[in-house]
Amino acid sequence: MNEQTANQTSQVTTPTQQPPTFSEIYQSSITQPQEFWAQQAKRIYWHKEPEQILDDSNLPFAKWFVGGETNLCYNCVDRYLPERAEQDAFIWLSSEVNQELIATFPAVVDAFNDLGNNVEFYTDYTKRRLTYNDLYKEVNYFADVLQRNGIRHGDRVVIYMPMILEATYAMLACARIGAIHSVVFGGFAAHNLAIRMDDAEAKMIITVDAGLRGGKVINYKSLVNQGIEQATVKPEHVLVVDRGILPFKPQPLDVDYATERSISRNANAIVEPVWIESNEPSYLLYTSGTTGTPKGVQRDTGGHAVALATSMDYIYDGQAGETFWAISDIGWAVGHSYMVYAPLLAGMTSVVYEGLPHRPNPGIWWRIVEANKVNILFTAPTGVRMLKKQDETWMTRYDVSSVKSFFLAGEPLDESTAQWLKQHLGVPILDHYWQTESGWPILSNTPKFNHKPHKQGSPGYPMYGYDAHVINEETGEPCAAGEKGLLAIRAPLPPGCLTTVWRNDERFISSYYSLFDGKQYSTSDYAVVDEDGYFHILGRTDDVINVAGHRLGTQEIEEAISTHPEMAECAVVGIHDELKGELPIAFCVLRDQALVATTENRFRLEQQIIGAVVKSLGGIARPAAVYFPPALPKTRSGKILRRAIRALAEGRPTGDMSTLDNPAAIDAVKQAMKDY
Ligand code: AMP
Numbered sequence: 001m002n003e004q005t006a007n008q009t010s011q012v013t014t015p016t017q018q019p020p021t022f023s024e025i026y027q028s029s030i031t032q033p034q035e036f037w038a039q040q041a042k043r044i045y046w047h048k049e050p051e052q053i054l055d056d057s058n059l060p061f062a063k064w065f066v067g068g069e070t071n072l073c074y075n076c077v078d079r080y081l082p083e084r085a086e087q088d089a090f091i092w093l094s095s096e097v098n099q100e101l102i103a104t105f106p107a108v109v110d111a112f113n114d115l116g117n118n119v120e121f122y123t124d125y126t127k128r129r130l131t132y133n134d135l136y137k138e139v140n141y142f143a144d145v146l147q148r149n150g151i152r153h154g155d156r157v158v159i160y161m162p163m164i165l166e167a168t169y170a171m172l173a174c175a176r177i178g179a180i181h182s183v184v185f186g187g188f189a190a191h192n193l194a195i196r197m198d199d200a201e202a203k204m205i206i207t208v209d210a211g212l213r214g215g216k217v218i219n220y221k222s223l224v225n226q227g228i229e230q231a232t233v234k235p236e237h238v239l240v241v242d243r244g245i246l247p248f249k250p251q252p253l254d255v256d257y258a259t260e261r262s263i264s265r266n267a268n269a270i271v272e273p274v275w276i277e278s279n280e281p282s283y284l285l286y287t288s289g290t291t292g293t294p295k296g297v298q299r300d301t302g303g304h305a306v307a308l309a310t311s312m313d314y315i316y317d318g319q320a321g322e323t324f325w326a327i328s329d330i331g332w333a334v335g336h337s338y339m340v341y342a343p344l345l346a347g348m349t350s351v352v353y354e355g356l357p358h359r360p361n362p363g364i365w366w367r368i369v370e371a372n373k374v375n376i377l378f379t380a381p382t383g384v385r386m387l388k389k390q391d392e393t394w395m396t397r398y399d400v401s402s403v404k405s406f407f408l409a410g411e412p413l414d415e416s417t418a419q420w421l422k423q424h425l426g427v428p429i430l431d432h433y434w435q436t437e438s439g440w441p442i443l444s445n446t447p448k449f450n451h452k453p454h455k456q457g458s459p460g461y462p463m464y465g466y467d468a469h470v471i472n473e474e475t476g477e478p479c480a481a482g483e484k485g486l487l488a489i490r491a492p493l494p495p496g497c498l499t500t501v502w503r504n505d506e507r508f509i510s511s512y513y514s515l516f517d518g519k520q521y522s523t524s525d526y527a528v529v530d531e532d533g534y535f536h537i538l539g540r541t542d543d544v545i546n547v548a549g550h551r552l553g554t555q556e557i558e559e560a561i562s563t564h565p566e567m568a569e570c571a572v573v574g575i576h577d578e579l580k581g582e583l584p585i586a587f588c589v590l591r592d593q594a595l596v597a598t599t600e601n602r603f604r605l606e607q608q609i610i611g612a613v614v615k616s617l618g619g620i621a622r623p624a625a626v627y628f629p630p631a632l633p634k635t636r637s638g639k640i641l642r643r644a645i646r647a648l649a650e651g652r653p654t655g656d657m658s659t660l661d662n663p664a665a666i667d668a669v670k671q672a673m674k675d676y
Contacts, residue, residue: 037054038053040495047275050278050302054066064303070275070278070305072301072341076341077136077172085132092129092163094125094212094353095125097125098124110244111243115257118130142261144267145257151177156200156201158204158205159174160205171183171336172340178280185329186220187619189223189614191230192227193231194227198231199503202233205227209221209246235253240254240255240256241257281301285333285336287436288544289511289553298501303494304439308496316378322348325353327365332549339352351368363398366425373402374403375402382410382579382581385578389579392424396424400425404447405428407431408429408431410550431460432444437497438496438497444461466494468487470488472486476520482530482531486541490520525539525540545582547621548580549581561609567591568589570586575646583623586623586627605626631664633666635660648669
């Protein structure tokens, strides 16, 4: 297919050529997946057409669009130059870069000049607009910089950056030359960085001098230096975007991006896109699992592009020329899919926001919506719950009538938050459900099709391509309506979902496909389907917790705590929190219980333990409380009963504890919480 047809919306059509209903779309995607996805594949430009739509001969390893060659960056940027060169591709807003910050760090203004223009300074925020044409140039410069610094097709590049436009150029430039990016969330600490660098064997790290959060300066470069020290596999270069916040004194591996950019710019560098076979990895994104080592979710190239382009139309109803704002972070799957790739694949404008929801005031989101006529919003419920605590009048000061839909995901959307938002904004509030692994929604509502009304408490129903059902955990039999079970998806997963765990096919199978016949993907979420076919999510089946929409493995936190020399053993569980959904709390058994005999000592140890977690994993994993029981409840086989501990922490009954090896530990845990 050529570029003209690639731009056209592709739909499954019924024999009468009526636009299809959602039910027809869903059915055709399940019963005729090859035909369905062959149609959707027309949404993107293929340098070489796929030879085979689906190779499912080696499930659960599915290959989509086999033999097809494409390039994500070309599809996001170059393809839109003829029609949309002067349309904004990105609008960047930072409430962190305000006049106060500029007064403290005047070099910030020079840095903007060095990194390209289009900057507007306001008292309380800074704005940068970037057209598709500007983006084309910047991505080419960036790709040229990468190539001149030795990065080639297949190399891994770690991106550890805050929410600035250079982070998006870095991702797109990697995609342009076929390098595999691995973005690490900026809130993670040096240890997290090191394990990701090692696992991916990263050849380059791209970072900044500093990030900003609530006016606080975060020394990214120093965290990168520490990460490199801890890593076994050292990168060849560290490419630094100097924002002019902290003094940047280049060290031997460091390369200054502004200097490199000016070389590429003076040469008007154009880097031809590398055509990538559809199944080659486009990126890695590490996510928490039940072990202490995060899994490198591997995404393909062609399937990823087709899936995102289709979802932008069928699920979000986002059309070329419209504006999409995913209020998230590029370090998460939402940031990858719906801040960078999907809006550009659809020819839309994407808003990138560096800042908090209530700074400089709780009206900032709506002011941005009004000023930029945002059409579709997407965030996690936590951000909204933060706003709920503020003066409500901020909710109605701005005109948000441009918004067609406001999607929420990442954690359960509680009824009061949903109602509050709906009442104050007057726009449709739609819950939907997906995972880092899927990369796009598994369950959703579909405003474009008017299929079923949104039902409070449910993220919707299965999206096309997902043969999703709730099954009995033990027998694998489908659950009846109203019966709780495991949310599973029959293989193959549709295009765009993880294809494996980076260099670890065994872990891919053991983490996701160890159930029954080995062909059911386990989401690790409990769910129930109601009489009307709506799915409801009932929480994780494993030891993964969800803090403010971010996934954390309790074992990662336990490993960080275990580095404390006085620790005998510990258990971390997540407890319900009104604002953040869940919070980790730690139960620590010391080698010598006498160490916490006094309140003063207990406090000191608590601070040391919290400090160890923050240093290793970042503030996001900070335990909300640390208790010191003399023992933890265990089964006879020595397994710590985290479910019982969690029940105790939440004041719920523990259930039958007769099989416990040490029943006295239950009272010990209760007592430790009382002593706190
Ligand atoms: P992550 O991979 O970090 O996006 O986390 C995915 C997990 O977040 C899922 O497995 C669910 O446990 C949870 N989750 C995501 N969206 C929802 C939702 N709409 N309702 C309830 N839980 C959700």
